[in-house]
Amino acid sequence: MKTLLRSAAYLLACIFFLSCNDSSETADEKTLDNCTPLENREANAPHQKPAFAGQTRACAISSSTNFQVQTLAKGLEQPWAVEPLPDGSLLVTEKSGRLRIISASGEVGAPIAGLPNVEAGGQAGLLDVALSPNFSTDNTIFWSFTEPWAGGNGTSVARGVLSADRTSLGQVKTIFRALPTYNNKMHFGSRLAFSPDGMLYVTLGERSDLATRPQAQHLDSHLGKIIKITPQGAPAPDNPFIGQAGALPEIWSVGHRNVEAAAFDAAGKLWIVDMGPQGGDELNLIQKGKNYGWPLVTYGEEYSGSPVPNSVTQKEGFEQPVYYWDPVIAPSGAQFYSGNAFPEWRGDLFIGGLKDKRLVRLKIKDGKVTGEEHLLQDRNQRIRDVRQGPDGALYIVTDQTNGELWKISPRQ
Numbered sequence: 001m002k003t004l005l006r007s008a009a010y011l012l013a014c015i016f017f018l019s020c021n022d023s024s025e026t027a028d029e030k031t032l033d034n035c036t037p038l039e040n041r042e043a044n045a046p047h048q049k050p051a052f053a054g055q056t057r058a059c060a061i062s063s064s065t066n067f068q069v070q071t072l073a074k075g076l077e078q079p080w081a082v083e084p085l086p087d088g089s090l091l092v093t094e095k096s097g098r099l100r101i102i103s104a105s106g107e108v109g110a111p112i113a114g115l116p117n118v119e120a121g122g123q124a125g126l127l128d129v130a131l132s133p134n135f136s137t138d139n140t141i142f143w144s145f146t147e148p149w150a151g152g153n154g155t156s157v158a159r160g161v162l163s164a165d166r167t168s169l170g171q172v173k174t175i176f177r178a179l180p181t182y183n184n185k186m187h188f189g190s191r192l193a194f195s196p197d198g199m200l201y202v203t204l205g206e207r208s209d210l211a212t213r214p215q216a217q218h219l220d221s222h223l224g225k226i227i228k229i230t231p232q233g234a235p236a237p238d239n240p241f242i243g244q245a246g247a248l249p250e251i252w253s254v255g256h257r258n259v260e261a262a263a264f265d266a267a268g269k270l271w272i273v274d275m276g277p278q279g280g281d282e283l284n285l286i287q288k289g290k291n292y293g294w295p296l297v298t299y300g301e302e303y304s305g306s307p308v309p310n311s312v313t314q315k316e317g318f319e320q321p322v323y324y325w326d327p328v329i330a331p332s333g334a335q336f337y338s339g340n341a342f343p344e345w346r347g348d349l350f351i352g353g354l355k356d357k358r359l360v361r362l363k364i365k366d367g368k369v370t371g372e373e374h375l376l377q378d379r380n381q382r383i384r385d386v387r388q389g390p391d392g393a394l395y396i397v398t399d400q401t402n403g404e405l406w407k408i409s410p411r412q
Helices: 002-033 213-217
Strands: 067-076 079-084 090-094 098-102 126-131 140-149 152-162 169-177 192-194 200-203 225-229 251-254 259-264 270-274 281-285 323-325 331-336 349-353 358-365 368-375 383-388 394-398 403-410
Touching: 067 090, 067 098, 079 383, 079 394, 079 403, 090 126, 090 403, 098 126, 126 192, 140 169, 140 192, 152 200, 169 225, 192 259, 200 259, 259 349, 270 331, 358 383
Parallel strands: 079 126, 259 331, 331 383
Antiparallel strands: 067 403, 079 090, 090 098, 126 140, 140 152, 152 169, 192 200, 200 225, 225 251, 259 270, 270 281, 281 323, 331 349, 349 358, 349 383, 358 368, 383 394, 394 403
16 A cells, blocks of 8 residues: 555656646746747838747847946948957058057057058958967957959958057968959958867858849859868968869858858857848858858849749758848847856957947857847947957957047946
């Protein structure tokens, strides 16, 4: 009898435990499925439907982190990139062709001498800047810029050694030029990102015009690609199209529109945010040799409201974005946060927003976006770049003629 009672009690306990677990899982799923999306405006392209749940309009999340925003510098002329230096000072590019160092206290240095000729205007100019992985020993920096050529212009990447007094660059060499040349002032892409193994990834736009768009799918063109090169400019030895007839050896991935945001996560994976057409900004996890669709696969439409010609939202052989925005955020600059100043944000992706003038925070779990937050909207400024400093603070530059440099740190 006691054995029977014990068995019955055990069975009831198991049933209770399983029912509680089922109830808990259902509640979690219900919360995820029925959460309040952060984005509630009318979509630009409402006829486009996501390929899977959570691909757009993620759950709204809110930081409990208490932070302050300090304006370190004003009066910068359309700053495009900020790169923290080990001593707390910051390299800042201005599109007109000037590279400056701004001290940790906000003192703006004179333009650094020695840069090659830059073509500026529209979206063209001096663009990204990145430290060599061995900066502490080689004092080398890399930058991307619009270079004038016969018959047009294009995105180039150069490197140089910063002088001991930080006033000039020596041993300057252009290590990469995107081909073919084209004559306009749009869609240069141009983010630089070093991988953990020391290779340099460069994002390249497709130059916007209907005449050049198709080249994002052509392997004999750098336009609309992410390339991978050594610090000396040679194709990385593991690039997927090396030896393929008619293919440029620097290409790593294909089918991009105008990538101005790129960052590696803690696991060494490259994420980019592609500035799409109306209703089609995309977060993509970049993989070797993959095709990300543009202009054949997109969730966006033309700025006129017309469909992108001959495009679909899904097609076999093309990668789906991890996430997309409609309406768009016009992304520029990206940083996975890994510092100690803001434990709540560790592992989150921060993206600058130009169109709606905000800093976007994404929480990503198991390769999917699980939450989105918009910060700094009250400041009403176009955010061009965001980077993490050695102190764990976030540094931001704003895109305007009277541009600013901000520091986000814990509120004291």
